[in-house]
Amino acid sequence: MPDDLGEQPEETGSPAGEVSARVGIKVGGAEVAFTLSVPSGTVGPEVLLPIARGLEEIAERVAEEAVERSGKAISCAKGCGACCRQLVPISPLEAHQLRELVASLPKPRRSEVRDRFTEAIRRLGEAGLLEAMRDPGAVPVADCKRFALDYFD
Structure with a gap:
């Protein structure tokens, strides 16, 4: 090498x-x-x-x-679902591709996925986490662990 x-x-x-x-x-x-x-x-x-x-x-x-x-x-593996219960950062490019993927789904499935996103946004708002998720720089580094635990809860 x-x-x-x-x-x-x-x-x-x-x-x-x-x-x-x-x-x-x-x-x-x-x-x-x-x-x-x-x-x-x-x-x-x-x-x-x-x-x-x-x-x-x-x-x-x-x-x-x-x-x-x-x-x-x-302890985890593909399909275990634990990532769904914790913060997993994605890049703007990955977010864009995710949006394109959802848009390409057949209508019944696309509606189901969009409804899940809408519900997640609602719940994040109720928990007081939505604004910080929209601007990750707003969470001081010292508070990141607490924020992640609040998200998990």
Whole structure:
């Protein structure tokens, strides 16, 4: 693996319109090498989001394997739902893509999901948490843990 954890783009093996590079990263002390392909032209951030998600999944997998090798277990898994009961920050780009996903759902399901969002907004307002969620910078760092616990409750 190269010292700078990256190499020059490869000219072969990439589909037209893509550039590939052999990349190495360290995750929790473990070195991981893979080939990363990206569009060669100008693209919007929505095209790069799946690439970022893929990198996050690699880091997550390496971290999970390290925990398992240490003899410990991870209590949550995909589909467990605990994320639904705690604050999970998302980027504006992810929020935009979520909005597009909901808009693309068939009408009965789209209405159901929108109704759930409307209900969540109502409940956050009643709990006095809505304004802080709209402006996360309004919550002082020292109060973040309390805010997260209030949200959980």
